[in-house]
Amino acid sequence: MTDRPARDAGKTAKSQRTRAAILQAAQELFATQGYERTTVRDVAARAAIDPAMVMRYFGSKEGLFARATAFDLQLPDLTKVARPRIGETLVGHFVEIWEGPRSNGSLISLLRAAASSDDAANAIRTIFGGQVVPMLARVAPPDELFQRAGLVATQIMGLAVSRYILKVPPVVAMDRAQLVTLLGPTMQRFVVGKL
Amino acid sequence: MTDRPARDAGKTAKSQRTRAAILQAAQELFATQGYERTTVRDVAARAAIDPAMVMRYFGSKEGLFARATAFDLQLPDLTKVARPRIGETLVGHFVEIWEGPRSNGSLISLLRAAASSDDAANAIRTIFGGQVVPMLARVAPPDELFQRAGLVATQIMGLAVSRYILKVPPVVAMDRAQLVTLLGPTMQRFVVGKL
DNA sequence: TGCATATGTCAACATTCGTTGACTTATTCG
DNA sequence: CGAATAAGTCAACGAATGTTGACATATGCA
Numbered sequence A, B: 001m002t003d004r005p006a007r008d009a010g011k012t013a014k015s016q017r018t019r020a021a022i023l024q025a026a027q028e029l030f031a032t033q034g035y036e037r038t039t040v041r042d043v044a045a046r047a048a049i050d051p052a053m054v055m056r057y058f059g060s061k062e063g064l065f066a067r068a069t070a071f072d073l074q075l076p077d078l079t080k081v082a083r084p085r086i087g088e089t090l091v092g093h094f095v096e097i098w099e100g101p102r103s104n105g106s107l108i109s110l111l112r113a114a115a116s117s118d119d120a121a122n123a124i125r126t127i128f129g130g131q132v133v134p135m136l137a138r139v140a141p142p143d144e145l146f147q148r149a150g151l152v153a154t155q156i157m158g159l160a161v162s163r164y165i166l167k168v169p170p171v172v173a174m175d176r177a178q179l180v181t182l183l184g185p186t187m188q189r190f191v192v193g194k195l
Numbered sequence C: 001t002g003c004a005t006a007t008g009t010c011a012a013c014a015t016t017c018g019t020t021g022a023c024t025t026a027t028t029c030g
Numbered sequence D: 001c002g003a004a005t006a007a008g009t010c011a012a013c014g015a016a017t018g019t020t021g022a023c024a025t026a027t028g029c030a
Helices: A013-037 A040-046 A051-058 A061-068 A083-099 A106-114 A118-137 A142-165 A169-173 A176-192 B013-037 B040-046 B051-058 B061-068 B083-099 B106-114 B118-137 B142-165 B169-173 B176-192
Strands: none
Touching: A013 A040, A013 A051, A013 A061, A013 A106, A013 B013, A040 A051, A040 A061, A051 A061, A061 A106, A083 A106, A083 A142, A083 A176, A106 A118, A106 A142, A118 A142, A142 A169, A142 A176, A142 B142, A142 B169, A142 B176, A169 B142, A176 B142, A176 B176, B013 B040, B013 B051, B013 B061, B013 B106, B040 B051, B040 B061, B051 B061, B061 B106, B083 B106, B083 B142, B083 B176, B106 B118, B106 B142, B118 B142, B142 B169, B142 B176
């Protein structure tokens, strides 16, 4: 016998494609409808596969959600950014993550889910603690680091909520350059300015 | 026959009490769990009444939600506030609404629900258009009114999301006075400052 | 008191959901 | 080729949900 211990693991190229299709459908639906309103059947229909395949590949709806919302912010090294432009850089980077070509709806999915799930909220806190705080630690005053990180969170999350979830008209109407110009100074103050 | 056209309308004092109990239970649950995860049975259990009573008094779960999230921001008249303190006043007012003694979880309920419901998101947009914009119109430059209202939205909603939904630790740790001090200047700039 | 109306209880409904297991088809490899 | 394994299909399950209607009880008025 061949020593293949694993059964039903996605090995072939074809399976990778359907797996990716499920993942993409899930990301789109989670991002636009949140966790509860997104059903396994909806995901399967959009991916044009059988609902049972979702279970085969991801174990459960929660497993699928965990995979669909795993991502890396790829935050910049702020020590390599001209100090007066840190605020603008940060705002631009987040908007790029949300709207840029490589964007999937991951962060927005998580944010939507966090509204009714402590697990999702905890995932966002982990991202902040593990990615945003370390980034700020390189340029912000150490004794105010967490406070400043919290302030950054309020502005960044507020932008995301207003623009992508609540869809507040004037916020939706702003283009990326405007967002950088208008929110950059606030961000600058939160990171390295006088509080 | 008596010409009473309506049947089963809450007329007696006793019914008003149970009606209020249902409403309070609903507000608490909607605020902490969001719309989807809050079941009619949960509300009934917390109010110590029968699930059928919820339907009798509010028609449907959606009807209950609509009643539980109807509220008035009671925003201040900014023309009576010293101009340099407008920002601090606004931040303090919102925190008071959210945490003060007369607070019910209405706004937070709506915010949670908006994550997965376009109707709820639209309700928040209506509140902004009907209450926040008119308030700002009395002190903000008219040609930038909507843009400034949008910026105010990003900061206020961001604070609410970070503090009450995501529960970002440093944001939760700040007391009201700190919030006013830290976010006041940003608010000030968004309302009457140089953009 | 006695009738009418409001208030509350109970059980059941139809539907939808996540999940499972048996089955069939396609693919790989000796 | 032909056996073994992966990929995909199908029908059904048990549980939970919003909602309904029949029924029982309490209350107010003539």
